[in-house]
Amino acid sequence: MFEESLKDTNFYRYYSEKAGLEDSDFDVLASHIEFRTLEHNQYILRAGEVCRHFLFVDEGLLQFVSLDEKGDEHILQFAPENWLVSDRSSMFFDEPSLYYIKAIEPSRVVFLDPEFFSEASRLRFEFSCFTETSLHRSIYFLQRRIQSLLGMSAKQRYLEFMELYPELLLRVPQWMIAAYLGVTPESLSRVRREIAKGGSF
Amino acid sequence: MFEESLKDTNFYRYYSEKAGLEDSDFDVLASHIEFRTLEHNQYILRAGEVCRHFLFVDEGLLQFVSLDEKGDEHILQFAPENWLVSDRSSMFFDEPSLYYIKAIEPSRVVFLDPEFFSEASRLRFEFSCFTETSLHRSIYFLQRRIQSLLGMSAKQRYLEFMELYPELLLRVPQWMIAAYLGVTPESLSRVRREIAKGGSF
DNA sequence: CGCGTGATTGAAACCCTTCAAGTTTAGTGG
DNA sequence: CCACTAAACTTGAAGGGTTTCAATCACGCG
Numbered sequence: 001m002f003e004e005s006l007k008d009t010n011f012y013r014y015y016s017e018k019a020g021l022e023d024s025d026f027d028v029l030a031s032h033i034e035f036r037t038l039e040h041n042q043y044i045l046r047a048g049e050v051c052r053h054f055l056f057v058d059e060g061l062l063q064f065v066s067l068d069e070k071g072d073e074h075i076l077q078f079a080p081e082n083w084l085v086s087d088r089s090s091m092f093f094d095e096p097s098l099y100y101i102k103a104i105e106p107s108r109v110v111f112l113d114p115e116f117f118s119e120a121s122r123l124r125f126e127f128s129c130f131t132e133t134s135l136h137r138s139i140y141f142l143q144r145r146i147q148s149l150l151g152m153s154a155k156q157r158y159l160e161f162m163e164l165y166p167e168l169l170l171r172v173p174q175w176m177i178a179a180y181l182g183v184t185p186e187s188l189s190r191v192r193r194e195i196a197k198g199g200s201f
Numbered sequence: 202m203f204e205e206s207l208k209d210t211n212f213y214r215y216y217s218e219k220a221g222l223e224d225s226d227f228d229v230l231a232s233h234i235e236f237r238t239l240e241h242n243q244y245i246l247r248a249g250e251v252c253r254h255f256l257f258v259d260e261g262l263l264q265f266v267s268l269d270e271k272g273d274e275h276i277l278q279f280a281p282e283n284w285l286v287s288d289r290s291s292m293f294f295d296e297p298s299l300y301y302i303k304a305i306e307p308s309r310v311v312f313l314d315p316e317f318f319s320e321a322s323r324l325r326f327e328f329s330c331f332t333e334t335s336l337h338r339s340i341y342f343l344q345r346r347i348q349s350l351l352g353m354s355a356k357q358r359y360l361e362f363m364e365l366y367p368e369l370l371l372r373v374p375q376w377m378i379a380a381y382l383g384v385t386p387e388s389l390s391r392v393r394r395e396i397a398k399g400g401s402f
Numbered sequence: 403c404g405c406g407t408g409a410t411t412g413a414a415a416c417c418c419t420t421c422a423a424g425t426t427t428a429g430t431g432g
Numbered sequence: 433c434c435a436c437t438a439a440a441c442t443t444g445a446a447g448g449g450t451t452t453c454a455a456t457c458a459c460g461c462g
Contacts, residue, residue: 066348074351076344089341092334098348133293135336140290142343143277147267147299149350150275150383154450173408182351187450189410355418374440388418390442 009035010058011110014082020126028123032116038103045101051090053111057083060107061171065100065179075180078168084134105171154183155191210236211259212311215283221327229324233317239304246302252291254312258284261308262372266301266380276381279369285335306372355384356392 006012006026011033015021026033038044038060045051047067055062057079064077064085076099079085090097091114103109121128148157158181162169168177174192175185183191207213207227212234216222227234239245239261246252248268256263258280265278265286277300280286291298292315304310322329349358359382363370369378375393376386384392 066352068352072352074348076347076351088337089344092337093341098345136289136293139340139343140294142340142347143290144299145347146277146343146350147275149347150277151267151269151273175408184451185409186411186452190450193410376440385419386441387420387443391418394442 009108009110010081011035011056014056015120015127019120019130020124021120022124025120025123029116029119032113032119034111036109036111038107038109040104040106041102043100043102044109045087045090045097045099047098047100048096049090050094051087051097051101053091053113054084054086054117055079055101056110056112057081057085058108058110060103060109061105062101062107062109063104063176065102066098067100073179074182075176078165078172078180080167080171104176149182154181154187155194157181157183158188158191159195210309210311211282212236212257215257216321216328220321220331221325222321223325226321226324230317230320233314233320235312237310237312239308239310241305241307242303244301244303245310246288246298246300248299248301249297250291251295252288252298252302254292254314255285255287255318256280256302257311257313258282258286259309259311261304261310262306263302263308263310264305264377266303267299268301274380275383276377279366279373279381281368281372305377350383355382355388356395358382358384359389359392360396 012026016023016026021029035058044055044062059081061081062079062083062085063075064079064087065073065075067073077085085101087097087099087101089095090099117131121131148160152160158177161177161181174188178185178188181188213227217224217227222230236259245256245263260282262282263280263284263286264276265280265288266274266276268274278286286302288298288300288302290296291300318332322332349361353361359378362378362382375389379386379389382389
């Protein structure tokens, strides 16, 4: 029997509601599930290491970043509650990652190894559909992001960000949003002033 | 029995060598395989349509593009011989695509419906591994692309492009490479002059 | 209170775009 | 084979958006 406290987690609610896992499934999968508590700024993955886990954010906020030669951070992804992050490429190809994953809030994260997904897919067909859907959705977002970076100004990209991730505006410092959008904090500040004044056109 | 001519195609060589399909498998899958010849500039998918096929490029060159409000093309992907393109999101979620796919050389393309992949995965375990690998590789490239767009100058992005896709330099007009890199043709021309002169630093 | 971090603002520099010529290249028809 | 044309590429000058660097302001916290 899995512990009663599991039922109070976002992890349990998310995978039982959305992916069709039953209570008994969590027992079977228990050895592939590990909860960990992370401090603010604690790293889970560093460039050069091989990524071994999928990370489900039960509480808190993670970021997936790359560091360029100049030492500047470029944020590829924010991961708030109920998001799954990992460096799929590093894990799948068993190669050193190019990226960093770290907590930017005190967080509770579920470490899931690849067997969690293969086992769960075996147990429930609905689960395998669900993970396939997630995979396609993440490709969709990656493509959209490339499109934005190719064709839109800093202002347009910020407006798009506000629509897509309104919760993050309150939780994330502005300079990190700048690092996500690919502009300097100063530029983002000016963009915001323009939007506040002239309207968003 | 499948036609003898199939054996002369890149399609046959690619999937038999890399994905482990046997001759008999091609017979079984025949109804999901359709060869088509495309003219220069012929469209396979237009924004607003739902994508119904994966496209394997047997000969020629396709591009996967988005069109912004100003009517400018942004190239998300080039697809030369042995590449597979499609709008996975549109196909998987059965929603209108945001993108265009068209031939930029006279091409022979294999139209594969989703059942081709599910059937082939059922037939050969190696095939399902292979497609999963492809999927992860494409995620890898999408992430790398975002990284480049976030952190690199036009010059650096062009140098990277030259390393990654040297064959395309000869086949694709320069203004299309510019549309891939996210700069104007004029800028790319100046970048090239700089590289030719000063060296690539 | 003083300190550090994040946000703002200003001025100069830089990269890239825009627009408007030119030049080169490749393909076509006489 | 040459002349013609259209498309691609180059080049220049002006302008816009972003960055850079430096200074200032605002806020939370020991």
